[in-house]
Amino acid sequence: MKNKKIAALAALVFGILACFSAVRGDETLPLDLATRHSGVDWPIFLGPTRDSKSPETGLTAPWSAAGPRIVWQRELGTSYGIGSVSRGRFFQFDRYDDVERLSVLNAETGELLWKFEYPTAYEDSLGYNNGPRTSPIIEGDRVYIYGAEGKLHCLQISTQKLLWKVDLNKKFAVVQNFFGVGSSPVIFGDLLLVMVGGSPPESHNFGRFDLDRVVGNDSCVVALNKRTGEVVYHISDDLASYASLTWAQIGDRPYAFAFARAGLLAFQPETGVIDFQFPWRARIRDSVNASTPVIVGDEVFISETYGPGSALLKVKTGGYDIVWQDDEKKRDKSMQTHWNTAIHHQGYLYGSSGRHSNNAELRCVDWKTGKVMWSVAGLSRSSLLYADGHFVCLSEDGVLRLIKANPEKYELVSEVNLLQAAKPGQRERPLLKYPAWAAPILSHGLMYVRGDDRLVCLEVIPEK
Secondary structure (H helix, E strand, O other): OHHHHHHHHHHHHHHHHHHHOOOOOOOOOOOOOOOOOOOOOEOOOOOOOOOOEEOOOOOOOOOOOOOOEEEEEEEOOEOOOOOEEEOOEEEEEEEEOOEEEEEEEEOOOOOEEEEEEEEOOOOOOOOOOOOOOOOOEEEOOEEEEEOOOOEEEEEEOOOOEEEEEEEHHHHOOOOOOOOOOOOOOEEEOOEEEEEOOOOOHHHHHOOHHHHHHOOOOOOOEEEEEOOOOOEEEEEOOOOOOOOOOEEEEEOOEEEEEEEOOOEEEEEOOOOOOEEEEEEOOOOOOOOOOOOOOEEEOOEEEEEOOOOOOEEEEEEEOOEEEEEEEOOOOOOOOOOOOOOOOOEEEOOEEEEEEOOOOOOOEEEEEEOOOOOEEEEEEOOOOEEEEEEOOEEEEEEOOOOEEEEEOOOOOOEEEEEEOOEEOOOOOOOOEEOOOOOOOOOOEEEOOEEEEEOOOEEEEEEOOOOO
């Protein structure tokens, strides 16, 4: 047990340092605006260790009947993503009318500090909202935003100036997929790894009902110099998905993973040399991969909700071994995550399994075998955040639940529907409206949750 705790602590420290390892001594960090000094920043999608787990402790449990204290709240533009937190600032990326806008807020008060915007003409092929789907990526004095139509911008935080920009859809001739760009980039050393998925000219004659005929053109993943935006390498003929990129140290070297349209792509992040590709996608045309791979030690878990379900691979030199995978012929699967990413904790996976609101179940699954330990229906599709022995579960209808991390049973601690203060004679209304699809994030004791049009900041760990 002692060795496991040491290993877990080492992994946490490594992950946090990796987010900032490339900040050079000649760079000036922006002034730290935070007054809450316990806890950590949440500067990238899924947090500093890229797994939706917070190292912060002291979580208030149970919550009061009204829920955690609301610190501030703010109306949002059109988007699906949750923001990121760094040095006392909250970075939120939305669309307003015909511009995509980065709003930089004081993380503790919600006050608007500054904004950056650029024009957009993106229209969703299937009629969903036309805003960004990704989270801002912050490192040192730079923030990166990747818009729904493939425009990537890098800004300097201290000066609020644009450092560089590139239209990746235009540069690599991307055929717009079902829902535009939905994969958040990730930083590795001096590289920004981005899922792009461009196509040759002959693929640009197809409509949205012919996307199964579109082919790739050596640009599934593109590595850019994070300081200049110049292309360093591009790899794979696979097309882009909505799952965000991730990486981890496995054995004596780092591995990067892209759960692309056709399956899992493993490659060397420094060079782009491909280690292996593992096919994993439903056969139907209108299927997508959207759940970020979960990495534990030398094993990688992937999951989707349209057909094959889940698989656990053991990475080895030159390839992989299959630890277990759902049986394609069987209807029942261990786990079928949709847009949400499952969370590993002490040998078990927790996540929402199911394609539709009415059939989704919150599940706990044994990591090594895929055995379902427990499953609870009726919560609709949901997303999780782990902190201090608990999961915060945000259902797509806006209901927040605090659940004990217990592989033996579903152990509900608190349940709340945050309500907006009503004027005299009016009825209270929920603060978080459908679709609440972004997982909550936690930084310095403050938890940030969003519904369709509102961001709410809650104090879940009192400042000591």
